[in-house]
Each structure stands twice: as C-alpha cells, then as structure tokens.
Amino acid sequence: MRKLSSFILKINVLLVLFISIASSTFTTQQINALNTISSQCGFQWTSLECGATSTSIFLANSIKCDENGDINRIDIDAVSDCGLNNVFDAFPALKILYLHNVDVKNVPITIYQHPVLEQFQSISTYNFKITTDNGLNDWTKMVSLKYLHIQPVVGTMPLLPTSLQNFYYHSDDTAATQARFPFEIFTPNLLTFYLQLQVAPISSVSLQSTLFKNSTSLQTFLLYCNGYSISFSVFYKLPSTLTTLQLFLLNFGANKTMPRIGEVSWDSLQTVTLNNLAIIGTIDPEFFYLPNLRIWYSQNNPNLIGSFTSEFGSRSKLTQLFISNTAFTGALPNDILAGGLNFLDITSTNIGGAAGGELPSSFYCLPKSVFLSTSTSFRILYDQAKFGPMGTCSPTIASITTPISSLDFSIQIRGTMLGAFIPFISISMENVNGAVPLNCQVQQFGTLISCSNPFIYGQGTLTLNVLNDVTPAPSSSISFKYNAPSIASITPVPTIGGTATIYGTNFWIATRTTTDSNNYVRLINKKGTEIECTNVKVINAYQTLTCDLPSGIDGGIFVVSVSGQDNRNQAFTFLYSPPLIKSTSTKLIPTKLESIVTIFGSNFWNDTSMVQVLVQGSIDCPVQSVNHTILTCKFPKTPFILPAGQLDVSVTVNKLSYGAISNLLTMMDPSFCPNNCGSNGYCDGDVGMCICNSNFTGADCSLSTIVSKFEFGENNATITMTPQLNDDAKTTSSMKLYLVSIIENQNEILIDQWKSIPIDQYTTLYQWYGANQKNINVTIRQNQISSSDQFISFPLNSLTYRVDYYSGSSLTVNNPQFLFEFDQYPKECQNLPIIFGNPTGSSVDTRFFTLNTYNVEYFGRFPKVAIVNGQSGNGGVTSNSVGISGLFNKMVTKVNAYDCQSASFELDLTAYSTAVVREPSINSCTSQDGSQNGNTDNKKSENGWKIGVGIGVGIGGAALIVSAFFITRQRVKLSKTQTLLEKKLKEINNNL
16 A cells, blocks of 8 residues: 555656646746847747747747757747847757748858757748858758758858758859759768759769769759759669659750660659750650659750650550650650550640541540640640641440449449540449449549449449530440349347348448338248338448348248349248247146146247147147247146156247257156145145145145154253054154254264253253353244244144254354254164155255155155354255164255354154055064164164264364263274274265
8 A cells, every 4th residue: 555655646746747847937048049039030929938939820930848848949930131149059959940031141150050950941032141150161060950951042052961861952043152062961861852053063073973872761862953064874873762853954065865774773763854954865765664653854855856655555654744845756645644644745846646637535535624734633735736626525335344243342344435534534323212423543544444332232324424525525324233132141030020130242331211112121921921121220231231020930031122133033031930948937747647837938929729849759738828938738647757757848830940958847756746746735846845735845735644742852852753643552653853963164063961941831942052152952843733934834743843053152164064863663674764855866955754654654854944144044955864774864964154153944854644554674683782673762872974974073183072981982983983084074075
C-alpha cells in the first residue's frame, strides 16, 4: 500500500511539473527579442507565451515551444518594411525560422551561426540580401541546418553547411547577384537541389560528371541558369535515387547532341525537363518508354528531331508530353492516348495527320474544351492547319462481363470508340429497380473500360454516353444479366416458426426495405403454396441472409429472388427442424401399469396424428397431447426391462427425427417400490422410495404400521423396537438402533456414558460431552400419530432418531461421519438379508433399508439433508453400509460440509406387517462367543468395519473416549493392525 501511495505521489509531482513547464514564462532576453521583432515588423503578439500568434488573423506570426517549454519555432510575417537584428541568440532551442515579407539587408550572425537551427525559409516580395553582416559569407557553423529556402535572393551565395538535405535558391535579379555553384552540399545528405539563377554562376570549376558521385540520396535536381556553360554528358549517369531531372537555359556548347538511350542511366526518372537547351539530333523513341517515366518536357529545342512509332500507345506510360517548338515530324498514332496521356502539346512542330490529314479517332469523343490552352485537367494542343476536320464519335459496346456474379468486383466493357477520359464518359446500369451510375476507369484507351460492380442484380441495360459537347450525346447500350441467387445451406427452423439463416451467393448487398414481385424470399411447400419469409435482413453482403418463417412442418423448396433473378432452376430443398427431446418430468415408470409420460423439447408440432413416440425402438407410446414444446403419451403395461430399466425414447414428427435419446426414462426398480407403491402414492426415483399421499415416504404405501413396544436405554442412546404382532415368543423379533461413534478428520471417537433425560413418556433426550466443549444430543421419539417435523414426515407407530452435533468451541471438522448400528433379534446364522435402496446407483448414497423377519418388515430411512452451522439444508448427507452380520447392520452417515462446527439430522425406523414372510436362519448356529443361537446382546465394540472403510482407530494421537476395559482388550489388536490402518487411512476414507 505504501508503494502505491508513493507511486501516486510521484505521478502528481510529475503532473504539476509538466503543467508548470507548459505555462512557463520566457526569459527577459527572449521577451525583449520578441518585442523587438514585432515592433520592427509592424504587428503585435497576442501574448508572450508558447502558442502565441499575432493579433491580426491575416498574418501568420506564431511562437511554438517544445515539450520543455523552450521556443523551437518562430514564424515572422511582416506588415511594414523591416529587417532583422541580432536577437536570435535569445532562442538557443530554435529549430525552425520562417520569414515572410521580411526585408533582410544583411543576415544577422545570430542566424547564420545558430548551431541548432534546422529549417530556415524566407519568401518575400523583397530581395533577400544573403551577404552576411561580417562580409565573410560563411554559413558553415549552422551545423544542424537541413532545409534552406530563399526566394528571391541577391548577393553572394555563402559557403553552406554539408548537413543540408533540401536546398531551394531562387534569384530573379540579373544584375545584383553574384552567383556561384554550391559544390559543397553534394553529399549523401542531399535530397533536393533547386537552383534558379538569371545569370550564369561565377565559378573557376565547371560541373563535371563526378558531381553526383557523393549524392547517393539525391531525389530532385533542378538547374535554371541562363547561359551557364556545362556539358550535357554531366547528366548522362545519374544516381539511382533521382526521380526528377529539370534543366533550363543551360549552355551545352559543342556537346548538345541528344544522347542515345544506351548512353544514359535514366531508368529511375519519373519527370524529365530539357527546355531551351538548343539540343540537336534525333531523340530515340525509347526515351518515351522508360519504365518509370510519366512526364517529359523538351520544348523550345527547334533542332531536336523526333517522331512517334506505332507502338507508342501500347508502350508509353506518359501522362504529360510537351514537345512544342521542336523538329518532330510524322503522324500521330491513332492510339496515342491509350497509355493514359492527359496532356499533349505538339504545336510548332511538323507533326500532321495520317493519310488525308485525319486526326486520330481517339480525339473524336473528346469535348472542345480539351483542345484549349486554358484547360487544366486534360489538354491536347496541335496545329489545326496541319490536320483535317474532327470526325464523328460513334461508340460501340461489343461485350460486357456476363453473367455478373456477386464475387465479381468489376464489370469489363469492351468495344470501340468508348471514349478517352472518364470525366467525359457516363456509364449507367438500369434494371427493374431503376438506374444507377457506375464508377469506372479506362483500362485500354477507347476499347476497354472497367467499372466497379454496383450489385444491382437482375437484368437490364447498360448504357455508355460520351460527353463531347454533341447533342444528343453519342451513346451505346447492351443488355446485362447477373447470376441468379444460389443457396448453399439454410439453418433449420423450429416447427413453431423462427429465423432462418441462408448462406449462398448473389444475394443483396444491403438490407431490403420493400418486398415486391422481383425481390423476395419464399418457401414453396409440397402443395405448391408460396409462404413468405418476412423481415429479410442482409447479414453478410451478397452471401448471408436471415428471414422469419411462420410455424409449419411441411418442407419444400426455398426460393430467393433478387431483382427478378431467382434460384428456381437450382432450388434448395428445405425441411423444418426435426423434434428435439430435452427432458422429461416422468422420473419413474411403474412396472406392469399404464402410465402417462411427459416429454419436453422442441419441434413437436401441434397435431397428435403427426407425432409418434417409440420406446426402446419398438414400444409404441400413443401420443395423448402435444404442442411445440410438450407432449404426453400413454406408456403401456410393460414388465421391468433388465438390467437397469433404462429406456431409450425417440420422437418422430412428419417422418423427421433426431434419433433416440438414451436412458431418458427409467422403469421403477421393484427393489425400491416392489408393489408400485400401491394406490396411495407414487415411486420417486430421486428419493428412492414411495411418496405416499399421506406425505410419508417409504417402501410401500399399502402396508400398515405395527404397534411396537419401545425400550429406551438408560446410559446409552439406544432404542429397541419390538413389534407387537405375534403372541408366540418364538416368532417375536426386535430391532435396536444406537449411535456408536463419530469420525472427525479421519479419527474415530467412540461414544458411551450418555446422560438420559426423559422429556415425556414418548421422548427421551440423551447427552454426551467430550473434550473442548464437544457434545452430542440424541433425541429419540415414539410417534403416536402420523405427522412431520423439520426433517421428515413419519407414520404412526414409528420412531425418529435425531442427532445434534457440536464439534467444540474452537474446532471445525470437514465432513464429519457418524457410525450407527442396527441390531436384530433373533441373531441369525448368516448375514442379514437386508435390501438397500440406492436410487443414484452409488453404494455410498443409501436412502433406506428393508429387512423382513417373520411377518414383520423393518424399514429404516437415512437422512438426505442436514442443518449445518445453523443453516437449514446447507449440507448434503450420504449413508452407506459398512458391515453386516447375522446380528447387526453398521451404517456410516456422512455430513458433506467443510468447516462444520454443528450439524443436525434425523433418521427413523418403522415396522410394517407384511404378507412376505421370511423365517430367520437361527437353527444350529454358533455365535462368536461360543453360545448357541447367539441371541444375546453383543456389548463389545468391533473394529473390522473400520479397516474396510479406512477409519483410524486411535492412530495419530486421537483420543478414544471409551472405558479402560475396552482399551485394554483392544490394545493387542490395535498394535497388529496399526500399519494397515495408516496405509488405508488416506486411500479409502476419502470415498466415504
């Protein structure tokens, strides 16, 4: 937390520091310098701070700062005649200085020796006197200067720093300029060189072919020097980075013949200007086919000979060609504009028309404005006297892309005289929905136009109009046709109706707003009825639609019509979704009885005659009622189906089915409810017993309870139930129930020395206390009436056995367990034939047991939920048998709760009269203590069950609260089994 607070404090300090820097004031020296500039140049600053401008919105004055608040740019836009003083040393961080209309008489030393200034520009109506104030004309101390632009300039060009990247030097004065050529800046740093002088530079060194040797990054070279003597060969071999070469008014002297294409390395050039150079000789046509060349000027070279070859239109990529006032001869190729030529000037040449003086037919479809010198977008200038009259524009469309698909991004139009430039061509497509203009580009001049697909679909007419000032406009039309829509797949739709998603091609580009006879989505069922699919939406342009179908079960063909084109010739077969079973509310089906089965799901339709339910693939369950999501059927009388009574169910609607759902239904296990619960209740598979109309749960709702004699223990929490059904003592039986021990954190604590407190003649409270305030209360109650409590409903003549457990003042237990014992009299020679109810299929989740002895059925129920830590239903409870003999059944009940400090639950025992008589096995058997028949109470504790379930018997320091006599008798046995118990402790106890 301290680190976080420290971090936040640091952030706040930085924010305060940043704000203070951003609003910091300038130094006195800077303020004085800025005031000097504004007063001399006739303007006022809005303020003296970062971001300030001039008070006049018509001036471009500004002060800008870097992130540290230091002035790094100043723009000065002068109103009055002003010069510059030596004030710029006040701005040590200044990187950009732009001057506009500033009359610089002499350049201040604080500018031409500024060490960090990177950009310096002066554009003015005044001549910039570049001579330095000290007369040395040395700017080399401007070691950071990258950009220099001065226009106009007079005076002696200074020695410049080699750091320059972009150099613009423009002089309009013919008398006051002492020019020199700045050889020193031709370094790898130089990108742009622009030098315009009205007089030739004074230089003792002429330009050599090595000029560009070190300029390995040069991109633009412009040299305008009237009469400057230089050899043409200097410009034959140029850096591969150079894209623009512009030469004006140079004196090539004797070497002024146009070189052959093989003598130059101009492949990188995009723009070439060779104006007013007195070039002679014949220009090789290959110059016009240089791979990157787009602009060519060679005007005012009257002795430069040239002509056009027939392949000019197909090979040249020029967009501008200016060759006026040259000795070019011959005829213009008919396709001269085919390569994208937008500007052509052949005036004052000997170029004429073809045979008969005809103009190229590519000119016929151009408007008159193109042939005017004032045209700015497209311009063609020629000597009209050397050509015949303009011919007639007759465009003809020969073919277009057909059919057009939604996967086509463009439509190709082929023909003749299709026009030259897109601004003078209008193309549209019209179908039943109207006309739309197309966005097009000329691919091959006059013969091929490519237009973006407008995706209007259907069929109709494509029309091309040429806009060449002729009325009516020359035009040509052709029919078009889109591919019909095609459906690839459709998502199923429930029988109740719903949204279908349609995948395919050639659908609409965007969601339709109307449905008409040309645009729709429909299902045509087997009867031929056309059902509208409404609320059509385009999810993915051209490829995915959704629409809403009404309820139904009859499939058919799905039709999509787009602008009159549909898929009927390749119709897509559609079926509604088959029935889908989700669940059933019928948990158990009684054996050998008819029963109503309720099934939940979808797509069940609403007509019982169209629905069939099959169980196990062959047992028909006639449908009684049905809507789209619920159906009921009558399951016939059927014997229990081995091995587990699990039944597969399938539902078929209109011959459609998803197939059988495994184990959807379960037949009633006769061991749970052997008599189908009689007529007074039903068998619940979750509970694993009969749910009787009296709210009692048991093995059978048709049996009657027996009046029993109950005997309460005095010093232990035992209760003995002796049914009073038989007068003959030889057929009398009894069942004793008591809590033997508790298991806490894998260690058993035996419980004895109870204190009994009679509550009334039917109820007794037993209390036991252990160490650290640990205690257990057991409440045993005879039930004289059928009733219920907070745990269970119970019948007349039953007993309930409630346990209230408290772990102690400072101890919590994970999953406490309780060992109960049910002892039967008479003791039998073989293990008791007890039937356990395990409805979940797990042996550790026993819900009840039944044991028939003579004509008495003992029925014991185990808890399913407990009150844990005072919260009702907060803990699940599971029980399982851990030992059976001829005398007893040991059961462990586990409260499934962590951090348990208290728990309360209840079990009960009832005796019923039964017609299923069982004679106990008691004749001629010997008990473990050697007595015959063995029908005496067994008071000693047995530990064999513990090994079977992995409970620690006094291991790890756990205190067993038992009598000294018990501990003495068990000590030898504990010693022998301790190793085995320790091994089993963790392996098995976790499965309880």
